[in-house]
Amino acid sequence: MDFWQQHFAGRLPALVMFDLDGTLIDSVPDLAAAVDQMLALRGRPPAGVEQVRLWVGNGARVLVRRALAGSLQHSGVAEAEAEAALADFLQAYALEHSRSRLYPGVRACLEHLRQQGVRLALITNKPVRFLPDLLAAHGLQQSFDWVLGGDSLPLQKPDPAPLLHVLQAAGVAAAQALFVGDSRSDILAARAAGVPVVAVSYGYNHGQPIAAENPDLLVDSLAQLI
Ligand SMILES: O=C(O)COP(=O)(O)O
Numbered sequence: 001m002d003f004w005q006q007h008f009a010g011r012l013p014a015l016v017m018f019d020l021d022g023t024l025i026d027s028v029p030d031l032a033a034a035v036d037q038m039l040a041l042r043g044r045p046p047a048g049v050e051q052v053r054l055w056v057g058n059g060a061r062v063l064v065r066r067a068l069a070g071s072l073q074h075s076g077v078a079e080a081e082a083e084a085a086l087a088d089f090l091q092a093y094a095l096e097h098s099r100s101r102l103y104p105g106v107r108a109c110l111e112h113l114r115q116q117g118v119r120l121a122l123i124t125n126k127p128v129r130f131l132p133d134l135l136a137a138h139g140l141q142q143s144f145d146w147v148l149g150g151d152s153l154p155l156q157k158p159d160p161a162p163l164l165h166v167l168q169a170a171g172v173a174a175a176q177a178l179f180v181g182d183s184r185s186d187i188l189a190a191r192a193a194g195v196p197v198v199a200v201s202y203g204y205n206h207g208q209p210i211a212a213e214n215p216d217l218l219v220d221s222l223a224q225l226i
């Protein structure tokens with residue numbers, strides 16, 4: 001049986017929750033520029049776009065620690081050094097939004113779902129302070145009924161807390177909702193919340209194929225959602 005029939009009896013979900021980086025927006029060029037500025041302030045060589053792509057997905061705090069460690073594993077990074085580097089990264093990233101692009105099919109998908117009366121939420125691990133400007137830069141400031149960043153609640157994805165928060169606010173049962181994301185954190189959060197999950201194949205997921213995380217559906221473009 002196909003995914004839509006199995007989960008939604010061929011109808012649309014009442015609520016669709018989207019991840020941002022790697023799902024709606026290719027933000028790695030801007031994130032890498034800010035990471036490289038933070039490293040340059042420390043006299044260190046740039047990490048570059050291809051490395052930073054592997055490190056995105058767990059919020060700014062973890063991204064900066066990975067950049068300082070030069071690897072996905074960042075347990076050895078000193079706390080004080082990491083906090084100072086985080087402040088420099090955030091300052092740099094606030095000025096770096098010009099290279100980010102919406103992925104093909106995103107705008108049409110969001111518009112179609114809204115026209116059909118589906119409520120939409122954005123649930124990202126990116127710090128919430130960046131979201132108003134970033135959404136406005138892509139004409140998406142009116143697209144979402146709820147917008148949660150990685151620091152909007154005490155816990156972020158892969159914890160299900162932000163998804164459960166939106167489900168409750170919307171008064172929608174988990175099984176009537178859908179989550180769309182690009183990384184392992186998204187799939188784990190959706191599973192823990194009991195929400196069916198679609199993964200996009202083009203996102204970041206730390207360089208690993210997202211199919212290995214067994215999403216309920218894998219798509220190559222959000223155009224396949226409508
Ligand atoms: O900022 C990040 O690390 C990733 O954010 P995302 O949750 O929108 O993918």
Ligand SMILES: [Mg+2]
Nearest residue numbers: 019021022182
């Ligand atoms: Mg993502």
